[in-house]
Amino acid sequence: MNLDAEVLILGGGCAGLSLAYRLANQPGSPTVILIEARRRYVNDRTWCGWRIEPHPFAHCLVTQWHTLRLRDTGREIEFNCADYPYEMIDAGCFYTSCLSRIDAAGHIERRVGRVAGVDAHRSHLEVSLENGSRLRGRWVVDTLPRPARLVAPWRWQDFAGLEVSSPRLEDTEPTLMDFSIKSEIAEPDQLDFLYRLPIAPGRTLFEWTRFARPASDPHLLEQALHRYLDQLLDGDYRVLRHEHGSLPMAPPSGRPSRAGGRHILAGAYAGAMRASTGYAFHAIQRWSDHCASALSRGEAPRPAPSRRAIAALDRIFMTALERHPPDAAALFCQLFERCPSDALVRFLAGHPSLSDVGRVINSLPKLPLLTAALASVVPNSKSPR
Ligand SMILES: Cc1cc2nc3c(=O)[nH]c(=O)nc-3n(C[C@H](O)[C@H](O)[C@H](O)COP(=O)(O)OP(=O)(O)OC[C@H]3O[C@@H](n4cnc5c(N)ncnc54)[C@H](O)[C@@H]3O)c2cc1C
Structure with a gap:
């Protein structure tokens, strides 16, 4: 079977470009076609979050902070994050860096087009584009946004x-x-x-x-x-x-891996984005490192790791917000005031140790959390909506 490329990356936003950037730099990387609908990239956002590990886009730093504040009426909380600075990354610089590195790599091709579907065959995967063209690959890494319909507590x-x-x-x-x-x-x-x-x-x-x-x-x-x-x-x-x-x-809906692991879903809509915070950039960088290494070793691409304990906590936290909307500000303020900052940052960044999780739970008011935990296990006990 003639393949157009070993790997087809669907979507050239943060996740697709981050992965292609790694593959452009890694020796032994497979051939890649990156399919993106946009013809032109504009500086459409900034990415903020705590840098708990190094990533290759430090040169796109706009600025960083070591102290953050939370405010409610008559109350101000100062939160020290000197060990894990809160950084702002410029998307325009990120796009330019990725595209120039990818375009300089002989084994990666970029195609402009809208993906219409993916079909699995025994020997290959076939991606069809809206313009009627088809591409065959061994692996598909699918970072396309997926429309979501959210129900309580999300x-x-x-x-x-x-x-x-x-x-x-x-x-x-x-x-x-x-x-x-x-x-x-x-x-x-x-x-x-x-x-x-x-x-x-x-x-x-x-x-x-x-x-x-x-x-x-x-x-x-x-x-x-x-x-x-x-x-x-x-x-x-x-x-x-x-x-x-x-x-x-909200957590991703559906399985992150299809066609026996040959077609994986990735990016913000497939587990990289933290359900209770919306942060995704740094998790996408961690995932890109792992996924690119696996592909360069000739292995199947890796979906974002599924973290059941964090997902369960996110559900409890969102249920607590849902059940007591007026108390939400107090809940956040208490968390930032009481929880040791390093543990909280690792938790918010989606990379906590077991003891970090314990510290976060310990910092939150017990009654709303317990009732929310009960409601999330037995959804009808007092269903929010
Ligand atoms: C304005 C904004 C600010 C954000 N700020 C932060 C932040 O501060 N910190 C943080 O951690 N997260 C932030 N996020 C959340 C998240 O990090 C970003 O959404 C991030 O870009 C997600 O990466 P992604 O690759 O999953 O999706 P995207 O970057 O959206 O990439 C998806 C790509 O798929 C392309 N595409 C869509 N449909 C098709 C199709 N049919 N065929 C081909 N291509 C297609 C799109 O054009 C796009 O390039 C922000 C999001 C937005 C929108």
């Missing part, structure tokens, strides 16, 4: 972000969650907060963020953010960049 994390410049911006430390904004547009079962990242003197990324189900219109969130900024900065600001997104805070 929610969407919707956000509208504006990077703004203003002479009135003086803060230097980021606020991870500011619940004191007291949103006028949130329904009682929705949780709104502000995320505020000072990038340089006079330049800050603000994101109006909402945990909700169903997903919210990002334009409404952007309008709320403008009203907030108009008040905060007295209208004295300039918008440098927009970003918005809707991330499913």
Whole structure:
């Protein structure tokens, strides 16, 4: 059977490019075709998260912080993360670095096109594109976003972000969650907060963020953010960049591995994104390392590791939020106040030890957690919706 390439990577976003970048650098790598719908990449986002391990995109660092804040009315918590800095990675730099490395590698080809489907045959996998062309490969790594329909306790994390410049911006430390904004547009079962990242003197990324189900219109969130900024900065600001997104805070649905392990699902919609936080960039980097090493050894590609204990905790945490929306701010504040920071960071980054998990559980109020645990085991005991 003639193959077009050993590996077909579907989707050239964060996960597809991260994997192809590793394969471009590794000796003994298989031949690859990367299929992406976009013709042109634009600087459409920044990726933030705690760097708990090195990754190859340190040169795309915009800035990093060693202290984070959480705010609620009359309360401010300072969270030290000096051991695992909270970093911001520039997507424009990431895309350029990946594409130039991939294009310089003789064994990787890029195709522009929309994937329509994948068929498994005994000797190969066949990917069909919307333009009618077909590609045959031995392995398929599928990073395409998959539409999700979320049910309780899972929610969407919707956000509208504006990077703004203003002479009135003086803060230097980021606020991870500011619940004191007291949103006028949130329904009682929705949780709104502000995320505020000072990038340089006079330049800050603000994101109006909402945990909700169903997903919210990002334009409404952007309008709320403008009203907030108009008040905060007295209208004295300039918008440098927009970003918005809707991330499913939910575990992946379906099996991560198909066709006897020859077709694997990867990326944010297939287990890389932490259900209770929406962070995915650093988990994608860890997965890319493992998957590229396996492929270079001639082995099958690896899906993201399934972590049942973390998934169970995410469910309990999201159930607690679902059952007590007004207590959500207090729950987050208590967690960041009481939990040792290194353990909490490893937990939020999806890479905790058993004792980290114990410390996180120990820091949370027991009654809401126990009732949520009971509700998640016996969903009808007081089903939220
Ligand atoms: C605005 C924004 C900000 C974010 N910020 C953070 C953050 O700060 N920290 C963090 O950890 N995570 C963040 N995330 C979440 C997550 O890290 C990103 O969504 C990340 O890009 C996910 O990588 P991915 O490869 O799974 O998906 P994507 O990067 O979305 O890649 C999927 C690719 O598939 C392509 N595609 C789609 N359909 C087809 C098709 N039919 N055929 C071919 N190609 C197709 C798309 O064009 C895209 O390039 C953010 C998400 C968004 C949207």
